[in-house]
Amino acid sequence: MANIVHVLTTSAQRYPDRTAVRHAGRRTSYRELREQAARFGSALLRRGLEPGDRVALFLPNCGQYLTALFGAWYAGLVAVPMNAKLAGPEVAVILGDSGARALVHGAPAAPLVAGLGLTGEAGLHTVQVDVGAPGGDDFDRLLAEGDPGLAPAEVAPDDLAWLFYTSGTTGRPKGAQLTHRNLTVMTWTLLADVCAYTPDDIALHIAPLSHGSGLYALGAIARGTDNLIYDGGGFDPAAVLDLIARERVTVLAFLVPTMIVRLLAVEGKPDTGSLRCAVYGGAPIHVEHSRAMIERFGPVFVQIYGQGESPMTVTYLNHATAPDAPLDSAGVAHPGIEVSILDADDRPVPAGEEGEVCVRGDVVMRGYWNNPDATARALRGGWLHTGDIGRIDERGVLFLLDRSSDVIISGGANIYPREVEEALVQHPAVAEVVVFGVPDETWGENVVAAVVPATTPPPPEGELISFSTTHIASFKKPKKIIYLEALPKSAYGKVLRREARRLVLADD
Numbered sequence: 372m373a374n375i376v377h378v379l380t381t382s383a384q385r386y387p388d389r390t391a392v393r394h395a396g397r398r399t400s401y402r403e404l405r406e407q408a409a410r411f412g413s414a415l416l417r418r419g420l421e422p423g424d425r426v427a428l429f430l431p432n433c434g435q436y437l438t439a440l441f442g443a444w445y446a447g448l449v450a451v452p453m454n455a456k457l458a459g460p461e462v463a464v465i466l467g468d469s470g471a472r473a474l475v476h477g478a479p480a481a482p483l484v485a486g487l488g489l490t491g492e493a494g495l496h497t498v499q500v501d502v503g504a505p506g507g508d509d510f511d512r513l514l515a516e517g518d519p520g521l522a523p524a525e526v527a528p529d530d531l532a533w534l535f536y537t538s539g540t541t542g543r544p545k546g547a548q549l550t551h552r553n554l555t556v557m558t559w560t561l562l563a564d565v566c567a568y569t570p571d572d573i574a575l576h577i578a579p580l581s582h583g584s585g586l587y588a589l590g591a592i593a594r595g596t597d598n599l600i601y602d603g604g605g606f607d608p609a610a611v612l613d614l615i616a617r618e619r620v621t622v623l624a625f626l627v628p629t630m631i632v633r634l635l636a637v638e639g640k641p642d643t644g645s646l647r648c649a650v651y652g653g654a655p656i657h658v659e660h661s662r663a664m665i666e667r668f669g670p671v672f673v674q675i676y677g678q679g680e681s682p683m684t685v686t687y688l689n690h691a692t693a694p695d696a697p698l699d700s701a702g703v704a705h706p707g708i709e710v711s712i713l714d715a716d717d718r719p720v721p722a723g724e725e726g727e728v729c730v731r732g733d734v735v736m737r738g739y740w741n742n743p744d745a746t747a748r749a750l751r752g753g754w755l756h757t758g759d760i761g762r763i764d765e766r767g768v769l770f771l772l773d774r775s776s777d778v779i780i781s782g783g784a785n786i787y788p789r790e791v792e793e794a795l796v797q798h799p800a801v802a803e804v805v806v807f808g809v810p811d812e813t814w815g816e817n818v819v820a821a822v823v824p825a826t827t828p829p830p831p832e833g834e835l836i837s838f839s840t841t842h843i844a845s846f847k848k849p850k851k852i853i854y855l856e857a858l859p860k861s862a863y864g865k866v867l868r869r870e871a872r873r874l875v876l877a878d879d
């Protein structure tokens with residue numbers, strides 16, 4: 372199995388003059404993308420990086436993203452994607468744990484990066500990108516140093532390609548190690564079951580390239596597709612619909628359910644008849660929303676269920692090829708990817724019974740970076756234990772019931788209550804805190820914190836909310852603070868998160 376950069380090098384041979392990437396009025400052909408990626412990779416090697424070293428990508432969606440990603444692979448380096456909204460302490464933890472030797476970041480993040488104090492002696496090379504600007508930045512200077520004739524690095528199939536950090540419920544982020552084999556097989560599953568991209572497709576990328584949309588770009592690149600990177604800043608549903616109509620977009624590369632709900636709420640009806648495929652997933656979607664989206668846009672939707680440890684690939688539900696599939700399901704397994712429901716003793720349960728969703732196959736991560744205990748737990752018995760509770764019916768259709776952990780999914784982003792609690796508890800007026808998600812029509816769930824104040828009167832709600840954002844990304848901040856005299860606790864003194872949530876919901 373080849374270096375995953377093969378998906379680009381072959382398309383550069385077959386479709387050199389076709390458009391590979393468009394962003395902010397800039398167009399990059401397949402020939403140029405390959406050349407720039409080779410330059411980027413070779414420039415990093417010339418600066419002293421060695422194959423296997425990690426390159427952190429702390430970038431918002433932009434044209435340069437795919438250059439840096441493929442450039443890292445060209446040189447046999449490992450990409451460490453980071454959500455562009457992360458706060459300084461979160462970035463520092465990922466850089467420290469991964470031991471990244473280069474950090475590619477957007478210009479607006481320059482003060483945050485300078486505040487980390489990690490350059491110089493720590494040997495971290497920083498590369499600043501003027502996202503959407505016409506050139507002449509650090510990134511362009513780096514490309515000018517590089518060699519466009521670099522040969523793709525020889526890698527073994529199980530060499531690391533993408534180190535994806537998913538915070539654990541314990542608060543310590545874990546790096547899921549994905550290999551060239553994992554990404555190649557993920558690309559096959561995409562092209563076989565989800566979206567058979569062609570050179571005539573125009574794929575719109577709206578969700579962060581640091582997550583699913585970036586991974587699913589690999590299939591589009593493999594087929595010579597034109598990748599249009601949305602540059603509207605935040606997600607503006609009316610602008611997205613207009614863009615689809617204006618550019619005759621054929622594929623929505625990846626949407627989280629919240630985006631679909633917001634698209635459905637737009638009153639105007641621009642012509643979206645060019646769409647032939649829209650991939651969504653990453654969080655549960657309500658049946659009535661599934662029904663409404665098919666009614667409004669046609670049977671173009673394909674749901675995918677996956678997680679960072681088995682990226683974008685556990686099951687899929689293609690509404691076009693399986694029009695009778697139950698809308699409340701997550702579909703069926705891809706060929707070659709085994710999905711099983713196991714009980715607490717890791718024994719398979721009979722069809723229709725609940726248990727933990729477990730996965731085995733070439734898409735499953737190699738393990739967590741530097742974390743043998745978490746790896747042994749997650750991969751025990753050779754199966755990836757997803758932490759999701761589900762059941763599989765007689766026909767092999769998976770239904771997801773709940774999450775065994777308490778992860779909050781808001782707007783498709785995973786938020787770990789413990790991280791939010793650790794931020795809030797640092798405020799002097801907070802004695803105790805427990806955080807949980809409550810249902811929300813638009814976002815799926817909203818973050819709520821129940822706080823026992825240390826002062827009378829308690830601090831204003833707005834003060835605590837803004838305090839939290841000095842430690843965690845703004846999208847993780849609580850939407851609401853509820854003051855309680857005491858938190859519900861078990862006989863062992865453990866805070867009962869679900870009980871606190873129940874009390875708050877009952878009070879609403």
Ligand code: AMP
Pocket residue numbers: 537651652653654655656674675676677678679680701757758759771774785
């Ligand atoms: P992440 O590792 O950030 O990709 O989050 C993965 C988690 O999101 C899974 O373990 C599920 O709990 C949830 N998830 C992903 N896809 C779906 C889906 N199609 N339906 C319901 N939940 C999903």
